[in-house]
Amino acid sequence: MSQTVNVLIKLREAILSGELPAGERLLEVALSKRFGVSRTPIRTALVKLAEEGLLEEAGNAGYAVREFSEADIRDAIEARGTLEGMALRLAAETGVPGHALQPAKDCIRRTDALLAKGPFTDEMVSRYLDLNAEFHRQILALYPGFVVHLLLERVDKMPFASPNAFVIARKNADRSGKVFAIAQEHHRGIVDAIERRQGTRAEAIAREHANLALQTLETALARENLSSAAGSAPLFELFHASSRLT
């Protein structure tokens, strides 16, 4: 793995975890010493993070960690729901060959089997997250437009906006089971809608599905009594397992 990617990952993690607080100016030489590499890969990583939106230009030169309010996270989640909705609507309206839905159906079946097994151990949740991510991958693959996929990749890199973000409140045990069941029902509805070429329905479910993440985020925020969500260590701890930082 190249130094640039290394630095990129570590910097993203440091930003999302709050170790680098919002507004913090990122100095190239300081980061260079911290990671033990030259300024070159640092600069590359900073440029990429700025393009991703995690950093903002600080004054005339240099970058600073962008502040993420709860509203920004709501915005990101809403944007993901909207874009996924568009992709699924167009896939449904265009129509997809029957066999193309098979991978998504497999995901649903395997998830059913997993959820039927018993209490929600951490390991089970981890496997669930993999299956959930896989389902979203498969279902979005039904829409070919690469611009939308590019935008969705961007959204996934925003704090708490990935398809797995809705499990951040999973430690709220008495509710987690319900949340999983609701998500499964959404997944089933999406597949069914696409099969029946019901574009508007597919879009509506996708949006409602994204709202699950919103609800659990707000639950988590209320429980933790946090005003600003991103850069909060306790939330990030929950978030970390649900997301690939690459």
Place this chain on the structure above:
Amino acid sequence: MSQTVNVLIKLREAILSGELPAGERLLEVALSKRFGVSRTPIRTALVKLAEEGLLEEAGNAGYAVREFSEADIRDAIEARGTLEGMALRLAAETGVPGHALQPAKDCIRRTDALLAKGPFTDEMVSRYLDLNAEFHRQILALYPGFVVHLLLERVDKMPFASPNAFVIARKNADRSGKVFAIAQEHHRGIVDAIERRQGTRAEAIAREHANLALQTLETALARENLSSAAGSAPLFELFHASSRLT
């Protein structure tokens, strides 16, 4: 202006104009000689263009010009309509103070005055494009979410997906007048919908508004008899005036 920005702009123009054809591998040393700068600003520009989606990674290393099919452009335009629709819907549902709509209304009034003046000279079209861009800026400013704005900036950098893209067929003189009138009606509808807090209506009009660009694109493609739209010199000639390449 820094060398990096210089190279970035020139490279973007070369890509969009088709001077650098799709699939062309971009070698740092070659570009370095071409622009008379070192590899460093070249690399920075390449990274940014890749993040924007105009380049793709070529094999294990290096970048190549991404191919843009007509479908990709449709995808980008649809994405813009969808995201603007979301922003306007949420703005309408939340409600905006009455005075906030004034700038947009001013744009509409000034555009009315402009269109009433007479035949569509090039200079008039240029002023129209400025007013149109300004209207979109003002109306989107009613929604504060920065993620959506980030995504929209991305879309605007895709070929022919900017808010001004719908005028690329303006040389089809007998239709341009109608197109302008339709666009104006959309603008009026959007403002009215937001004023009345009709979120769904605002969203629907925004989507239909983006479809104008799609229609004129297809008209232009049919006239020019082009299979691939991006990287086509004649289309770019039309496109150039309607877009800031910065």
Place this chain on the structure above:
DNA sequence: ACGGCAACTAATGTATACATAATGTATCCC
């Protein structure tokens, strides 16, 4: 003749030295 391995070539990845611009401080003048 064909396939595989090795060396060479040319590209990107990285480090560092240098240039330039911005910012903060200190001093001097008003």
Place this chain on the structure above:
DNA sequence: GGGATACATTATGTATACATTAGTTGCCGT
């Protein structure tokens, strides 16, 4: 004492030399 200017400091912007890796070509062996 306050403000402005000049200088010093520190940052980013750029150039270049070096490292490393991937791709290609040619040679050798089977």
